[in-house]
Amino acid sequence: xxxxxxxxxxxxxxxxxxxxxxxxxxxxxxxxxxxxxxxxxxxxxxxxxxxxxxxxxxxxxxxxxxxxxxxxxxxxxxxxxxxxxxxxxxxxxxxxxxxxxxxxxxxxxxxxxx
Amino acid sequence: xxxxxxxxxxxxxxxxxxxxxxxxxxxxxxxxxxxxxxxxxxxxxxxxxxxxxxxxxxxxxxxxxxxxxxxxxxxxxxxxxxxxxxxxxxxxxxxxxxxxxxxxxxxxxxx
Numbered sequence: 133x134x135x136x137x138x139x140x141x142x143x144x145x146x147x148x149x150x151x152x153x154x155x156x157x158x159x160x161x162x163x164x165x166x167x168x169x170x171x172x173x174x175x176x177x178x179x180x181x182x183x184x185x186x187x188x189x190x191x192x193x194x195x196x197x198x199x200x201x202x203x204x205x206x207x208x209x210x211x212x213x214x215x216x217x218x219x220x221x222x223x224x225x226x227x228x229x230x231x232x233x234x235x236x237x238x239x240x241x242x243x244x245x246x
Numbered sequence: 247x248x249x250x251x252x253x254x255x256x257x258x259x260x261x262x263x264x265x266x267x268x269x270x271x272x273x274x275x276x277x278x279x280x281x282x283x284x285x286x287x288x289x290x291x292x293x294x295x296x297x298x299x300x301x302x303x304x305x306x307x308x309x310x311x312x313x314x315x316x317x318x319x320x321x322x323x324x325x326x327x328x329x330x331x332x333x334x335x336x337x338x339x340x341x342x343x344x345x346x347x348x349x350x351x352x353x354x355x356x357x
Contacts, residue, residue, distance in 0.1 A: 180344070232277045236291070
């Protein structure tokens, strides 16, 4: 257990469904992240919440919608996804400082879109 | 892009042997980190080396950084079957410290 908990671990959804991924960190960190990991591709940073400010990757489709109600919780809302969105979605947290940014990852949510 | 690229993409060795993985990147960095990922799981931070450091050790891990060549290497000595995993380098710049990961090296250590 890393201190970052992701639920569900596995999710299968149809293209018309709406679902959410949840992430909770118990480390007192001030930044949280969503990464997407697809086969044979680099990890893709999707969204960052740091010091209550959201920084997003402009290439992320609008069918992915993040929500960060407080510094410990992060959600990724999913709607009308495409089969190519099937991937491992990783949540991470860090104590952001100017020196270095070391990430603690959760175990991931494996998403399959049919 | 300062994306790291690991080399080789895959590496297969026997227990007890050393494993060396390389990472190249494109722009100036503040620090470089190595992470490990067991199959289908999250990444685990292994070691961080700052841009003003040339070498760092942690247990059986040795990391070098050559900023003039924009490259780093990770050496795992006396490998074990439990070291089987994918290894990623991640580069961080100054300012916001967005980490950019490469595609990783898949290491297989056979008993």
